[in-house]
Amino acid sequence: MAAPRVEVTKPGPRLGAIAVVMSDGHVLLARRRNPPDAGLWGFPGGHVEYGETALAAAARELKEETGIVATPVDYITNIDVILWDADGNPAVQYLLAVVLCEYVGGTPCPADDVEEAAWVPFDHVRRGDIPMSDRVIEVINQAIALRR
Template sequence: MAVRQGSVTNPVPRLGAIAVVISEGHVLLAQRRNPPDAGLWGFPGGHVELGETALAAAARELLEETGVIAAPVDYITNIDVIGRDAGGQTTLHYLLVAVLCDYVSGTPCAADDVEDAAWFPFEQVRRGDLPMSDRVASVLNQAIALRR
């Protein structure tokens, strides 16, 4: 889940989209390069641009970060990401829109602001075998339920 920190003196909520791509018992995850989730695995994604739908942003960010092409299908859920400093002041606020995407083509290759990108078996993610961003396993379970 890509989240970039905004201005600490005047934080503004931002909209982001994450691509949840599942295929043949696997889910595509990206390892973040930048804070706040540097080193953690999560869904590829990033900012929604002005005039762009969250569905389109998820597919665009997926391609930019992993080289994988997928077709956005439906909204899964929303995730609030709120960061606070030691004094409790809000330093960042993102609303991430999780988008279910159908895999089309491509081999995961890290690009843009990710260190690595790869397919992982559902069970490995559910067990928490990877250092992951918050709610990755629960969002994966929601995506799988939408597919049934």
């Protein structure tokens, strides 16, 4: 008897979570060490583990990458990230759950794949004073509107 045929499929999208933490007119940002956003400032975050909610993952990744403790409050939005190979085919696809978190405590201390972590004034971000990942300004504006 022949073995059953198994259809080979491409790997599916990966789920990630990023944490948006604001305090006193500042937002916590992390400068990435590794590609694809090496050297750019963005929100701390990473992969959602199997059986973990995106809310919990955002808080966990935040603490792992920056030492900051925060409580996840609500979802802000989702961001699709698709990285293409040289032939124009999708190489990696992420769906990032953007999570608003309430600051509890801690001092930014870079760890994991973060070179630097800091509280950055909103106006510096909005002026583009630092090199940032896509959609950082848009997400901050959404977070501010959600908190009102």
